[in-house]
Amino acid sequence: MKKILLFSFLMCFPLIMTAQENDEHRERIRALKTAYITEGLNLTPREAQQFWPIYNDFTEKRRELYKRERKEIKDLECMTEEAANSKLNEYVEIEREDFLLKKQYFNDLRKIFSAKKIMQLKKVEDEFNEKMMREYRARRAAENNK
Numbered sequence: 814m815k816k817i818l819l820f821s822f823l824m825c826f827p828l829i830m831t832a833q834e835n836d837e838h839r840e841r842i843r844a845l846k847t848a849y850i851t852e853g854l855n856l857t858p859r860e861a862q863q864f865w866p867i868y869n870d871f872t873e874k875r876r877e878l879y880k881r882e883r884k885e886i887k888d889l890e891c892m893t894e895e896a897a898n899s900k901l902n903e904y905v906e907i908e909r910e911d912f913l914l915k916k917q918y919f920n921d922l923r924k925i926f927s928a929k930k931i932m933q934l935k936k937v938e939d940e941f942n943e944k945m946m947r948e949y950r951a952r953r954a955a956e957n958n959k
Contacts, residue, residue, distance in 0.1 A: 846941055853937035854930065863925045871918040875911065882907045 850868075851861060882904060886892070892900075922931050 842945070846938075849941045850934070850937055853940070854934060860925060864922075867918065867921045867925075871914065874914055878907050878911050878914070 847865070850856075854860075854864075856864060886900065919931065922934070926934070
């Protein structure tokens with residue numbers, strides 16, 4: 814079954830890379846990731862029903878924190894020490910919020926999964942991300958060699 818999933822992943826990936834819209838691109842990756850995690854964790858329908866709302870909520874909140882953290886710093890040369898201090902405090906606050914978000918996420922997951930399965934989730938996510946990066950790099954190399 815994993816070979817079928819991997820084959821499907823590799824066959825769908827070219828479609829992802831040619832997508833024009835970022836939202837469409839993001840949704841396709843999300844669908845692949847959902848399938849990959851579901852298969853990798855061997856989720857039962859009941860587990861999936863409990864897990865995916867928690868996972869999706871966590872992912873969305875982390876994305877919002879990431880956007881806040883990556884806000885462009887304009888005119889760093891002209892920034893006052895007070896403004897820089899304020900921005901630095903904002904970064905620290907974002908890191909605190911991220912820590913609390915992760916803590917809550919893992920506590921929520923413990924209600925439906927064993928600690929071992931939560932660790933398996935981390936492993937499956939890392940594997941998915943590594944495969945995506947390898948595929949991306951291979952495509953970039955192929956484009957550069959043309």
